[in-house]
Amino acid sequence: MNRSDDLFPQPGGTPDPYWQRAFDDAFDTPPPRVWEGVERQLDLDESDGILPLWQHREGRQSMLFGRWAAGIAASLLLTALGWWAWHREDAIRPDARLAVTTAPVHSATAESGTLLAPVGPVVASAEATQTRPLHLPQLASTHNIARRQVRSGEAQAAGHEAAIGASTPGASTPGASTPGASTPGASTPGASTPGASTPGALPATGDRLAVAEKAGNQARTGSVNELPDRQSGENNDTPHTIVFTETTTTIQVQQAAPQPATLVGVQPSGSHSSFRMQSFSTQSITVQSGFGQGLSDNMRLRGVALVPPASEQPMAPAMDASADRLTLAVNPLAPKQLVIRPLGNDRIVWYRSNEATAEPTAATSKKRRERPWVSAGMAASSFNPAVAVRSAFSPAVNASQNYLNDLGTSAPMLQSQLGRAVAFQAGLGIPLGEHWSVETGLGYLNGQNQVQSPGRISSLTSSAKSAATNNLYVDLVGRLASQPAYATAAPITSGVAYDYNLANQASSYASSAQQSVGNSYQFVQVPVQVGYELRPRRKFGLALLTGMVSNWFVRNTVAEAVTIKAGDGVYRPVTLAGTAGMRLRYRPDHHWSASVAGTFQQSLQSLTHTDVSLQANIQQVGLSFSVDRHF
Amino acid sequence: MLDERTLVDGCRQQDRLSQRLLYERFAGKLFAVCKRYIKDPDEAADVLQDSFVKVFRHIDQFRFECPLEAWLKRVAINTALKHLRKNKPFEHMTDVDELANMLPQADESLPSLNYQYLLNLVQELPTGCRTVFNLYAIEGYTHPEIAALLGISEGTSKSQFFRARGLLQQKLTDDQSIRNESF
Numbered sequence: 183m184n185r186s187d188d189l190f191p192q193p194g195g196t197p198d199p200y201w202q203r204a205f206d207d208a209f210d211t212p213p214p215r216v217w218e219g220v221e222r223q224l225d226l227d228e229s230d231g232i233l234p235l236w237q238h239r240e241g242r243q244s245m246l247f248g249r250w251a252a253g254i255a256a257s258l259l260l261t262a263l264g265w266w267a268w269h270r271e272d273a274i275r276p277d278a279r280l281a282v283t284t285a286p287v288h289s290a291t292a293e294s295g296t297l298l299a300p301v302g303p304v305v306a307s308a309e310a311t312q313t314r315p316l317h318l319p320q321l322a323s324t325h326n327i328a329r330r331q332v333r334s335g336e337a338q339a340a341g342h343e344a345a346i347g348a349s350t351p352g353a354s355t356p357g358a359s360t361p362g363a364s365t366p367g368a369s370t371p372g373a374s375t376p377g378a379s380t381p382g383a384l385p386a387t388g389d390r391l392a393v394a395e396k397a398g399n400q401a402r403t404g405s406v407n408e409l410p411d412r413q414s415g416e417n418n419d420t421p422h423t424i425v426f427t428e429t430t431t432t433i434q435v436q437q438a439a440p441q442p443a444t445l446v447g448v449q450p451s452g453s454h455s456s457f458r459m460q461s462f463s464t465q466s467i468t469v470q471s472g473f474g475q476g477l478s479d480n481m482r483l484r485g486v487a488l489v490p491p492a493s494e495q496p497m498a499p500a501m502d503a504s505a506d507r508l509t510l511a512v513n514p515l516a517p518k519q520l521v522i523r524p525l526g527n528d529r530i531v532w533y534r535s536n537e538a539t540a541e542p543t544a545a546t547s548k549k550r551r552e553r554p555w556v557s558a559g560m561a562a563s564s565f566n567p568a569v570a571v572r573s574a575f576s577p578a579v580n581a582s583q584n585y586l587n588d589l590g591t592s593a594p595m596l597q598s599q600l601g602r603a604v605a606f607q608a609g610l611g612i613p614l615g616e617h618w619s620v621e622t623g624l625g626y627l628n629g630q631n632q633v634q635s636p637g638r639i640s641s642l643t644s645s646a647k648s649a650a651t652n653n654l655y656v657d658l659v660g661r662l663a664s665q666p667a668y669a670t671a672a673p674i675t676s677g678v679a680y681d682y683n684l685a686n687q688a689s690s691y692a693s694s695a696q697q698s699v700g701n702s703y704q705f706v707q708v709p710v711q712v713g714y715e716l717r718p719r720r721k722f723g724l725a726l727l728t729g730m731v732s733n734w735f736v737r738n739t740v741a742e743a744v745t746i747k748a749g750d751g752v753y754r755p756v757t758l759a760g761t762a763g764m765r766l767r768y769r770p771d772h773h774w775s776a777s778v779a780g781t782f783q784q785s786l787q788s789l790t791h792t793d794v795s796l797q798a799n800i801q802q803v804g805l806s807f808s809v810d811r812h813f
Numbered sequence: 814m815l816d817e818r819t820l821v822d823g824c825r826q827q828d829r830l831s832q833r834l835l836y837e838r839f840a841g842k843l844f845a846v847c848k849r850y851i852k853d854p855d856e857a858a859d860v861l862q863d864s865f866v867k868v869f870r871h872i873d874q875f876r877f878e879c880p881l882e883a884w885l886k887r888v889a890i891n892t893a894l895k896h897l898r899k900n901k902p903f904e905h906m907t908d909v910d911e912l913a914n915m916l917p918q919a920d921e922s923l924p925s926l927n928y929q930y931l932l933n934l935v936q937e938l939p940t941g942c943r944t945v946f947n948l949y950a951i952e953g954y955t956h957p958e959i960a961a962l963l964g965i966s967e968g969t970s971k972s973q974f975f976r977a978r979g980l981l982q983q984k985l986t987d988d989q990s991i992r993n994e995s996f
Binding site for chain 1: 827829832833836840841842844845846848849858859861862865866869879883887926928931932948949950951952953954955958962
């Protein structure tokens, strides 16, 4: 008996000849959707490989090779894309993502209640901070002001004008006004601030709008990016948001007589840029660039609503009261949730009969028995140990910080930069049921990153100026680890490693002498995870993983000169980290499978001992690829 | 018309045209089989779809040791049984061995009845009875084989078949009476 007979056994008896004859040649035309469904499933089946464009016709061996090759290529491509997305300079990071909306704010200089009365040149500052949202679109929605066209070079038009430039409210300074913003009184006192008037200081391309802001004596420039809005121009009640990425921004709002509102942007090259706002039925704004080389033509800006031109539509009193002063506010954007969709397209079940429910014993006995597996693979991830000076040691640290402040800098003492890590892993998975499993393993991780550290002042004039070890970070780590290479550094009190009053030491540190110090961490990792796997297709599995990872510290090589080991008293021998991820597994046969997983790992405790003045909490986001052998 | 061996060879090469031709040739017959087991036509179509997907996936296992049509029908029957098991229709089936000894003889009047009428008769049977009747009377499986296929006892299979035959004969008798009265 061949294998097909095992799957589909032949009958061993004799059918009823009458009934068999009655149904023997029975024919019933199936609906057309049946073949379509068959084709669809065949297209998704193994004959087409992983990638749709990858056809396998030469035989099973080459098909297998093709699948693996395609899988590896896809993994590398995903890794490269993730790496690029993380490192590109204009990427919007969580810590830099801000929602900027604008809202009318009653100004002391506004003549509320008088729509068409000349208000005169009113200069209002738009204070852009990283924590305050501003709801300017409410202005537009209330007064049916939705769409305004902003054009450059029209700031001279008489009437209502609102200009964004560099100015303090009511503190206009003639002579310092932005070119083109020729409204009397329109001024840009912040123009002298570096960054606000420096040509080319505000890079802006595409949909990015560079603006400048002057509030008090602080000037900042930045860029405003339009966020995607599916309801743009349709829902006037929904405030539009743009992303404001601060560099150094100065925003000036000017208002004059009831004329077409004008938004004046401070251009990077010193040339004048202004935007004329016109009313439309939606809240989107078309911006025609006046930023010279900085802004592209016909770029669109949504969500900014300024004073409508008096000639186009009447203005409500509230509108008038709020038009003369506009305030920008910045809100942290809530991160979008990752939408997980099931793979493929399952057939829709249209009907389910109301039959009695009980599982037959045969069906129970034929349930697929899950088996354990072992895996081997590697992972590439970002690596950020977030090294910082522990706040608990504020006396010494504050002293040094004050010293640094005295030197004219407010930069943090240590800046840990994002690095990269590579891990090699061997794992073991034990199924607990149809969906659940417990996984553990052993891995080796090598993570590298850079720490920006203030250098020793004493080294500025010495021959050791260029040495990467003459800085605060290396001194702290090296001395804590009792490295002989740092005998020349400032002395410390024996047994109190952090007693390192930098302000009182001869070797003080200055951020003006920043040095980049490389770290190379090595860990042995032992993860313990619980997984819940779904099998949307027979050969595909999608698993959600979460658990803990114990990171066994091996060593850290600092500046390629100092090696700190677990026994040196700086780093904890073992630290715990929480991990979560999602794994896609492709299983071409019963014994082998390949997995691609995205993982996130966050250290739950500092990598260093509590009595050490440094702290480090490792965070990793990466992608892993593994080959699994199922027993 | 391509012979079966050519069609099967083409399907083994995953040639879509051969698969389509095989489908066109046997889909009608297999759909009739599916409708004998699955009362709902939409569900029967789903089972037919799954059957052909299974056929094309396992076509390498067919070695011409039996007619292709018979093999295809077995695949369809197996798929239909698997579908039925999801709804667990065999739980409350009666297990009375005494009934199995009262199996009636075959009805010789069947050939005069058309397919659609007989199909309606079979489809009106309860799921458990219908399944056992199909497997025993039409496919030719023995009661031990049916018991293994459905995960029931042999006595249950016999009793379900007895019940099915009784229901069918009762229905045939009633319909015959109606026809006689109408004439």
